[in-house]
Amino acid sequence: MANDDQFKKVISHAKEYGYVFQSSEIYDGLSAVYDYAQNGVELKKNIRDYWWKAMVQMNENIVGLDAAIFMHPTTWKASGHVDAFSDPLIDNKDSKKRYRADVLVEDYCLKIEAKIEKEVKKAEKRFGEAFNKEEFLSTNGRVVGYQEKIDSILKRLGQSLENEDLADVKALIEELEIACPVAGSRNWTDVKQFNLMFGTKLGASAESAMDLYLRPETAQGIFVNFLNVQKTGRLKIPFGIAQTGKAFRNEIVARQFIFRMREFEQMEMQFFIKPGTQKKWFEHWKETRMKWHLSLGMGADNYRFHDHEKLAHYADAATDIEFKFPFGFKELEGIHSRTDFDLKQHEEFSGKKLQYFDQEDKESYTPYVLETSIGLDRMFLAVFSNALVEEELEDGKTRTVLRLPAVLAPVKAAIFPLLAKDGLPEVAKQIVEDLKWDFNVAYEEKDTVGRRYRRQDANGTPFCITVDHDTLEDNSVTIRHRDTMEQKRVKIEDLKDIIKAEVDVKHWLQRMK
Numbered sequence: 001m002a003n004d005d006q007f008k009k010v011i012s013h014a015k016e017y018g019y020v021f022q023s024s025e026i027y028d029g030l031s032a033v034y035d036y037a038q039n040g041v042e043l044k045k046n047i048r049d050y051w052w053k054a055m056v057q058m059n060e061n062i063v064g065l066d067a068a069i070f071m072h073p074t075t076w077k078a079s080g081h082v083d084a085f086s087d088p089l090i091d092n093k094d095s096k097k098r099y100r101a102d103v104l105v106e107d108y109c110l111k112i113e114a115k116i117e118k119e120v121k122k123a124e125k126r127f128g129e130a131f132n133k134e135e136f137l138s139t140n141g142r143v144v145g146y147q148e149k150i151d152s153i154l155k156r157l158g159q160s161l162e163n164e165d166l167a168d169v170k171a172l173i174e175e176l177e178i179a180c181p182v183a184g185s186r187n188w189t190d191v192k193q194f195n196l197m198f199g200t201k202l203g204a205s206a207e208s209a210m211d212l213y214l215r216p217e218t219a220q221g222i223f224v225n226f227l228n229v230q231k232t233g234r235l236k237i238p239f240g241i242a243q244t245g246k247a248f249r250n251e252i253v254a255r256q257f258i259f260r261m262r263e264f265e266q267m268e269m270q271f272f273i274k275p276g277t278q279k280k281w282f283e284h285w286k287e288t289r290m291k292w293h294l295s296l297g298m299g300a301d302n303y304r305f306h307d308h309e310k311l312a313h314y315a316d317a318a319t320d321i322e323f324k325f326p327f328g329f330k331e332l333e334g335i336h337s338r339t340d341f342d343l344k345q346h347e348e349f350s351g352k353k354l355q356y357f358d359q360e361d362k363e364s365y366t367p368y369v370l371e372t373s374i375g376l377d378r379m380f381l382a383v384f385s386n387a388l389v390e391e392e393l394e395d396g397k398t399r400t401v402l403r404l405p406a407v408l409a410p411v412k413a414a415i416f417p418l419l420a421k422d423g424l425p426e427v428a429k430q431i432v433e434d435l436k437w438d439f440n441v442a443y444e445e446k447d448t449v450g451r452r453y454r455r456q457d458a459n460g461t462p463f464c465i466t467v468d469h470d471t472l473e474d475n476s477v478t479i480r481h482r483d484t485m486e487q488k489r490v491k492i493e494d495l496k497d498i499i500k501a502e503v504d505v506k507h508w509l510q511r512m513k
């Protein structure tokens with residue numbers, strides 16, 4: 001299936017099965033704002049819990065926080081967001097469409113990258129088992145040429161953005177002959193910076209109202225609480241503060257469903273460390289976060305690191321964990337070595353000391369910070385799009401199955417009476433009553449069992465349990481596995497353990513070791 005088609009299928013499946021709806025749809029929707037429906041909210045909660053358990057519950061030295069969305073406006077002056085949280089934008093004069101200039105250039109590079117992938121596939125076919133991908137990438141003339149071109153374009157883009165040389169970003173777009181995807185023309189305006197924060201007002205009257213911002217990241221709530229948490233929790237460096245919560249950005253390029261939203265949720269952790277140890281901790285968190293992703297079994301080939309050429313104003317090293325979305329490899333999570341920039345800025349703007357006293361070394365210092373930051377909605381899209389497959393069956397038919405990692409699936413088991421009579425519904429409902437203390441389960445009695453299986457497959461439910469007439473005799477039921485479609489006869493009393501073995505967080509998180 002072409003990637004475009006796959007992405008459209010993801011969006012329509014998310015709607016059809018009650019995962020994600022366009023916000024305020026009855027009023028024609030609100031661009032780049034989405035609502036999570038009955039299944040979506042469960043999947044989102046399970047992803048959030050999986051992150052929270054791995055980051056907070058499993059680490060003695062990481063604690064949680066839930067800071068408010070509204071913060072004192074000086075926060076954003078100190079953090080640099082008022083002055084520097086902007087995107088370089090360019091308009092096409094014919095289509096009147098606005099684009100992020102850096103994204104236009106990066107998309108151009110992705111097209112070259114697709115050519116490399118094509119060459120690799122061709123060579124793989126030609127050489128069969130003897131194929132050595134690494135050797136091919138470093139020796140094949142055409143591929144090396146493509147890679148050099150990508151590297152030089154990205155280097156120049158990075159330098160121009162670093163130097164705020166927006167005229168050169170425009171020159172690069174013109175030299176590469178990048179055309180507007182809508183108009184097809186190269187009739188571009190100059191590149192301009194545009195601040196992404198949403199403003200709002202606090203206060204009853206227009207004269208006394210205070211200008212506020214909706215937070216564009218959750219991280220600053222952690223920084224301003226750093227000393228309160230450290231002191232009340234008696235935390236010793238190194239330690240971390242984690243939080244999940246909404247963030248808001250007035251994104252201009254917002255065409256990719258829940259990939260880039262104007263209201264979204266972040267899961268961030270700031271790890272406070274001794275200055276000078278940041279390289280070690282950067283490597284540690286790179287590795288740990290990648291292990292977390294891999295523990296979900298979504299395929300190691302679907303992830304890669306992308307080290308930043310252009311560093312944000314606060315960072316001395318940064319990398320992205322990129323995921324292969326239906327539209328290509330894109331950022332899923334950022335790992336940033338933020339130095340002591342934020343704490344120092346807040347010290348300066350608030351006039352309050354935000355230093356840590358090291359009992360062992362008997363010295364005070366401003367800690368350095370290692371940040372891991374992942375978008376919950378983006379993780380949702382990664383999980384959901386990766387899970388959706390059309391599978392060919394042995395009898396030539398196809399089935400749509402949402403192979404969600406069982407630990408994240410919204411509903412863990414669906415319980416059916418074979419027929420809606422003869423006392424079978426009562427037994428099935430009793431199983432629901434017993435299992436619901438431990439798992440989110442569903443009851444269904446409409447349609448044939450085959451259809452119910454298909455519906456639950458498409459919904460991502462790992463197990464279906466059918467109660468039939470034999471159940472009344474021997475207390476056993478048929479349990480069917482979503483992925484293998486294997487059916488087994490098991491005792492009702494064993495159901496809880498069978499489901500637990502597959503959906504338990506411990507079973508999944510232990511893969512990180």
Ligand code: GAP
Nearest residue numbers: 217219259260261264332333334373374375378
């Ligand atoms: N505190 C650092 C920070 O906010 P970021 O790279 O701007 O860094 C971190 O954002 C993560 O938040 C991204 O990797 C992405 O997963 C998510 N994210 C950022 N902007 C987003 C948006 N408009 N919609 C959905 N997710 C977004």
